[in-house]
Amino acid sequence: MNEEQRLLFAIAATYLRRKRKxxxxxxxxxxxxxxxxxxxxxxxxxxxxxxxxxxxxxxxxxxxxxxxxxxxxxxxxxxxxxxxxxxxxxxxxxxxxxxxxxxxxxxxxxxxxxxxxxxxxxxxxxxxxxxxxxxxxxxMPVPTTEDWREIAAEFYHRWNFPNCVGSIDGKHVVIQAPNNSGSLFYNYKGTYSIVLLAVVDAKYCFRIIDVGSYGKSSDGGTLANSPFGNALRRVTLGLPEDTLLPGAEHLGPQPYVFVADEAFPLRRDLMRPFPGTTLPSRHRVFNYRLSRARLTVENAFGILAAQWRMYRRVIGISPSNAETCVKATCVLHNFLRRTTRAVSYVGDGEASGLHDISQVGSNNAAREAMRVRETLVNYFSAEGAVPWQPQA
Known part of the structure; x- marks a missing residue:
């Protein structure tokens, strides 16, 4: 830089300093x-x-x-x-x-x-x-094999669903549209969001969460792209070995499963309801029993939004900060559930009637997954029946 350039630079710097408020x-x-x-x-x-x-x-x-x-x-x-x-x-x-x-x-x-x-x-x-x-x-530690067994015991005790190790669902957390994001965060509800994918136990506590997927992703797509979904596919979650259903030794050992709605795929370790509106009685009973167990994740999301009202508004912060806040509320939810003296479990006890399951398209479920679901159908219609399930 020569003498003339240095002089021009000094003049410009002085001008900017004077102009600055x-x-x-x-x-x-x-x-x-x-x-x-x-x-x-x-x-x-x-x-x-x-x-x-x-x-x-x-x-x-x-x-x-x-x-x-x-x-x-x-x-x-x-x-x-x-x-x-x-x-x-x-x-x-x-x-x-x-x-x-x-x-x-x-x-x-x-x-x-x-x-x-x-x-x-x-x-x-x-x-x-x-x-x-x-x-x-x-x-919210990563569940061990023994933790999965305890969760399954609670699901059977409270919700009459054997070998169930968690209820899965996704929740859209509405955020302000990020700059230059196009349609990545735009969801089917017509809002901008990030997705909270959660696995919930029988006591409405979050056991595994994945936060931050784009709002345009479906629940099934969010699961497939999440670390939890990858661990599920690779069989690295540490789920217990197959075990007998209570009182139904003749059905043989059955796998531990997660329960989800029709937006998720049918897998050997992931049960979803039968599609359609006109179903045989046995299939309707299965859909009801699965929906009853699946309500734990719906109730957990409801409790979360009732406690932390940021979920009732459009969160006007960056997606990364929104993700941090969502994770904080989820772990605070567990903290409150386990340290508050009186905790009520919404939905415990007898239920009334069968839940309507909306019609969905067919899927390419593996034969093994269909076999496991059919075994549960037989179980819920025989040894595992509960008195109130025939009510329509």
């Missing part, structure tokens, strides 16, 4: 008063005196909030600087939980807590990841 204040007055008037320092501290309202505000009671804070605190703590005092781990956790519980915009939460909206964006992403990292090993 200067901050009127380093910290806005409303933010400076956070410790006196911010929602965490006023309202939240008052709510600690009222257990019910505290739980309504955060979806966690005081004990659960404090336990969670002890877990994530070391991961989200920041150091004070010469310029400003760091936001405490408790306040950072409160901001994140409030976003998950309401789905309010970053700017709305920023005004309530008297912080910058960009600060809220950073806090939500960081704390949601910390929640997942700190809870997943205890509250």
């Amino acid at each position: 200067r901050r009127s204040v380093w910290i806005h007055g409303t933010i400076r008063a956070r410790s006196q008037h911010g929602e965490y320092h006023r309202l939240v501290q008052e709510l600690r005196l009222d257990e019910v309202r505290f739980q309504q505000y955060f979806r966690l009671d005081r004990t659960q909030f404090d336990v969670l804070l002890r877990r994530v605190g070391p991961l989200i703590a920041k150091e004070n600087t010469n310029y400003r005092r760091a936001i405490s781990p408790g306040e950072r956790l409160a901001i994140c939980l409030r976003f998950l519980a309401t789905g309010d915009s970053y700017r709305t939460i920023a005004f309530s807590y008297r912080v910058g909206h960009s600060t809220v964006a950073g806090i939500v992403a960081e704390v949601a990841k910390a929640i997942w990292d700190s809870l997943v090993e205890e509250y």
Whole structure:
């Protein structure tokens, strides 16, 4: 660079510096008063005196909030600087939980807590990841062979479906259309979404989740492209060996299976209902018994959306941050299910009538998968029958 070029560069740099808008204040007055008037320092501290309202505000009671804070605190703590005092781990956790519980915009939460909206964006992403990292090993570990056996025992005890190790379904999480994404996130419902694929046990807890598939993907396609689907195809999930159905030794050992709706393929280890509306009685009974067991995943999604209202809104953040928040709510769901004293199991007990199964196209199911399904049909019509299943 010669002398003339250096001079032109210096002139241009000086011009740009002068043109750049200067901050009127380093910290806005409303933010400076956070410790006196911010929602965490006023309202939240008052709510600690009222257990019910505290739980309504955060979806966690005081004990659960404090336990969670002890877990994530070391991961989200920041150091004070010469310029400003760091936001405490408790306040950072409160901001994140409030976003998950309401789905309010970053700017709305920023005004309530008297912080910058960009600060809220950073806090939500960081704390949601910390929640997942700190809870997943205890509250959503990869099931072992013994875990699969325990899940199957619970399904048989609560839902009268033997050898069932989980209920599978996908949920579209509506997000704001990402820039330059085309139709990748556009789903059949006419919204933009990422997909939450979940395996749920008999107690409505998430055992395996896969988050982030494009909204345009079908449930079957999402399963096929997920790590869980790959493990299912490669027989590396650690499922127990085939075992006898209760009271039906003559049928021989049968595989452990997942249950799903008609959007998923029929496999030896994945049962779906019979297609069609005009079915023999035996097939209708099978569809009812399968649908009854499959309701666990539907109920889990309903509980999840009722607790964390971000699912009731269009999530206006990037797909990657939305994925992080979804994972955080799923592991928090398990945390709450296992640490709340009184938990009700929707759907336990006798059911009334057969569930209507919508008509679907035929599939190329393997003979072995069809044999397993037919064996379950025979079982539900004989040794495994329950008193209320003939009701139409």
